Amino acid sequence: MNRTAPSSATLDYRSDTYRDAYSRINAIVLEGEREAHANYLALAEMLPDHAEALKKLAAMENRHFKGFQSCARNLEVTPDDPFARAYFEQLDGNFQQAAAEGDITTCMVIQALIIECFAIAAYNVYIPVADAFARKVTEGVVKDEYTHLNFGQQWLKEHFVTVREGIERANAQNLPLVWRMLNAVEADTEVLQMDKEAIVEDFMIAYGEALGDIGFSMREVMKMSARGLASAPRQ
């Protein structure tokens, strides 16, 4: 959320503490972008009519991946890839299972709604506290992410009558995972001065807007976007 004056003056990006936390956060970002790339390619297989657009999105995610790799190199950080893979394991497992079953709705909800909204929220909160190099990269990425969100949103909106229940099911299954994932890195996001509260609120705003546009009522949106939030276990 680019709304507070950058507090980078108080952050030592080269400190061991910062770089240690960054090794996990950056790895998560990379893994997220890598999976997004793969997920959009999987969706392209499932939706041949949209294959071209989805492949473009996948290519965009690949560029993001490379951009964030350069952010790690800039701070001389080695991303903790095993940590990131374990971090995404359950969410990715749910996507893979849905893809294997041809469940496009669940795939769209996981990738194009939940992951994209979460990425947008986290990137927006990160930008004001990022180092100058990463800030520039992330600002460029955020602009792209909105287009990804739009694609999934549009598809789900067009098929709302038939996918409505599927969205609700996918939401109930996967949103609580996201809260748990966020709680799991709370200590690291604090080191990066990323406000967890702001990430959650930004996520709920972006996700709520998307659900509202897709066709859910305000009451349903409030219920769905808060699903599992209060009961998510803390680390």
Next chain:
Amino acid sequence: MFGLIGHLTNLSHAQRVARDLGYDEYASHDLEFWCMAPPQAVDEITITSVTGQVIHGQYVESCFLPEMLAQGRFKTAMRKILNAMALVQKRGIDITALGGFSSIIFENFSLDKLLNVRDITLDIQRFTTGNTHTAYILCQQVEQGAVRYGIDLAKATVAVVGATGDIGSAVCRWLTDRAGIHELLLVARDAERLDRLQQELGTGRILPVEEALPKADIVVWVASMNQGMAIDPAGLRTPCLLIDGGYPKNMAGALQRPGIHILDGGMVEHSLDIDWQIMSFLNVPNPARQFFACFAESMLLEFEGLHFNFSWGRNHITVEKMAQIGSLSKKHGFWPLLEPSQRSGKLVHG
């Protein structure tokens, strides 16, 4: 289209309203949850002027709660209001009033550096604090309340508690210029600001609150919650007109004594019923007609097509602007609330 950004009195009030509205997810959770909850457009409003003109608006609940300020969570408080502002802007609302603490927050923080909210750049021209109308209505409550409760303004001493705030200083300007009162007592915490105000006004006696109150025939209380204090009713004059423009409005419950007349300060009554649901959750005697003058300011600006930030920043309110919004207020059928307060202290403030 006009907008109102509001908030509720405290966590338990917010939980009760959420329950009444059927939002169980919000009703059962604690402050931590409300700190993360996004703003919601919860009501649509239709209001008719006495001129016959009809306008429409939306009420946005910011999910801000005063406990956030009390606990020093300023970033959270600010984020709530900025997100609510981004929401109304995204919905294409032309002019929006910031109710209660929403505007107080911006009197105390620099907004200029905070205008970018995600992919939205806030256009502050679309927002008004509503403070000019609130100040005007408070002054009308002084003038008309004095007549109603048998106080001769020409002989009256008026104490303004919270005199250096945006609303308080505007009230002082009006009372000095237009009301013809005998003496003005200035009460506030910041001595430097008090001196500046006194110089600007060219009049007014600076006194601590405990000395000012026993001398006052009329008290205009516009201090914020932190400055709240127990008022000893035995030490007040008889009659005494107390205009409770503070937050929350809780004087009526605490100061029951014959000869003390308490008005809900900064509140208006509309001549016609307003079509809205949200006000029924707030503790006002006649929710179809009575509400906060700051909210009414955005309606007045919408009626007149004046889509700009009529009230903004701190201490910019002139007597001329108060007179201007006052004439629009009368034109469209708003009146200052003059009935004695019956509340026990549970509402949003405007």
